[in-house]
Amino acid sequence: MASPIALPRIMRIGGGAVAEIGEVVTGLGLTRPLVVTDSFLVGTGAAEQMIKTLESAGLSPRLFADTVPDPTTDSLDAGVAAIAEHDCDSVIGFGGGSPMDTAKALGILGRQGGQMRDYKAPRNNVGPALPVIAVPTTAGSGSETTQFTVITDSASNEKMLCPGLAFLPIAAVIDYELTVSMPPRLTADTGVDALTHAIEAYVSKKANPFADSLALVAIGTIGRVLRRAYTDGSDAEAREQMMLAATQAGIAFSNSSVALVHGMSRPIGAHFHVAHGLSNAMLFPAVTAFSVRAAESRYADCARALGVATTGDDDATAADNLVDALRELCRDVAVPTPKAYGIDNARWDELIPLMAEQALASGSPNNNPLVPTDAEIRDLYAQIYG
CATH class of the missing domain: 3.40.50.1970 (Rossmann fold)
Known part of the structure; x- marks a missing residue:
């Protein structure tokens, strides 16, 4: 096809x-x-x-x-x-x-x-x-x-x-x-957003070879230079490489699709006014951990592209390394939990059913390697709160 x-x-x-x-x-x-x-x-x-x-x-x-x-x-x-x-x-x-x-x-x-x-x-x-x-x-x-x-x-x-x-x-x-003038917080949030685009494009049920090639290149670049751009905004080489990787990741997901992270991220942004890249980052490790067994080899490819696994690692090990690496990256660039961001616990819990409904209605979760139920999305929202 x-x-x-x-x-x-x-x-x-x-x-x-x-x-x-x-x-x-x-x-x-x-x-x-x-x-x-x-x-x-x-x-x-x-x-x-x-x-x-x-x-x-x-x-x-x-x-x-x-x-x-x-x-x-x-x-x-x-x-x-x-x-x-x-x-x-x-x-x-x-x-x-x-x-x-x-x-x-x-x-x-x-x-x-x-x-x-x-x-x-x-x-x-x-x-x-x-x-x-x-x-x-x-x-x-x-x-x-x-x-x-x-x-x-x-x-x-x-x-x-x-x-x-x-x-x-x-x-x-x-x-x-x-x-070059982007502050560290915006550099981190937009950079993790680009990485989310690339990984979701690659593991999506709508993935294709054209998008795959761009996604893997973007993953590798972001893994090498995002921390540099975050630490030193004047690092012109890191800025240039991040800009190109973000564009490559955009082309990748536009011609494949995003998946569960984005489906769950949009309601967080709408209800709590969290920047899109940051709400993606809040979700990214937990959603990847939820999804990883359903497309182990694809996530393993992402881990190898990111530089956190080798061809000598079996797919299960590589995929697990990816989840660990995403957690470490989010720690390194100071991604807060919703609780640390200042979102009220009671209000978060109150809105979980509506956010789950809106996430499913967006269609993006249907592209995920493991298509979640409403209950599973609710559970993921509860997990990430902090």
């Missing part, structure tokens, strides 16, 4: 690539982009520089900087209005996962209208949508290469997965120099 593979049409990768954004947009025949970013990049001057670069290329950009962490349906309204007011023909997502998710959502709403809940899984969205150009400033989400966006429904608090080619950026400009 053939595997459907989809990538951005154009990718510019390397230090200083962001200076070529005007050339990329012009080359696509676009002239009136909405630059979707956040207040942080406005404060650093990066957003202003982006606008100047676009204007110097003869383009007519408009800035929209009102994105919020873990974007909500309510947060999209002003962006949709900005697209209409400026008569935008494209959207540039400039920032971390939240600005890029916002840009992707605005791309489809700006062309088709309606509400984001109209576009959530299991619907497969093929367009039409305004073309999106993605410029990531973190090394983690991989959103610059994926055919997904995640938006929280302001009415129900459901973190909705919205899939389909309509959300795949037409172009991605990937410049590791934009990540």
Whole structure:
């Protein structure tokens, strides 16, 4: 059976690539982009520089900087209005996962209208949508290469997965120099997010050889350099390698899928406002331990790629080494438990049934090597609390 593979049409990768954004947009025949970013990049001057670069290329950009962490349906309204007011023909997502998710959502709403809940899984969205150009400033989400966006429904608090080619950026400009100022906590959270993408892509029931090759390379790179980037943010080589690995992991899971970690992570983010990468990291070792016996050889491959097992180790030993290595990595980069993060125990327990229901409804757990029951997901939530 053939595997459907989809990538951005154009990718510019390397230090200083962001200076070529005007050339990329012009080359696509676009002239009136909405630059979707956040207040942080406005404060650093990066957003202003982006606008100047676009204007110097003869383009007519408009800035929209009102994105919020873990974007909500309510947060999209002003962006949709900005697209209409400026008569935008494209959207540039400039920032971390939240600005890029916002840009992707605005791309489809700006062309088709309606509400984001109209576009959530299991619907497969093929367009039409305004073309999106993605410029990531973190090394983690991989959103610059994926055919997904995640938006929280302001009415129900459901973190909705919205899939389909309509959300795949037409172009991605990937410049590791934009990540050098990331603080250690964000470096860790986004880095573990990228590792989760790569491992889940490889063990997913939708895995394929194209995605496998990228996933294994990304796993190896992250294993070598994430701690370096976390310890010393000025380590340019580590930053460059992490940026490329995050993109490779994004391509991998976009063309295979994520699984149980992501299914369980989204409700944590929605209800407790935990950053996506961090909620993944909270879950990653426990969910891997739960799943590992169902795909021992695949997890063993991940362990060998990560450098925590050799070809001389049998698959069971290698897979167990992977679980131990993930626990050690999360300790090394100071991943807190939900309890240590400050989440109230009673509120956590109260929401476990709803979070389990929402995790299953997302569809991601069905891609896991071991498909969990509702009771097993509840038990995993209880285990990780701390």
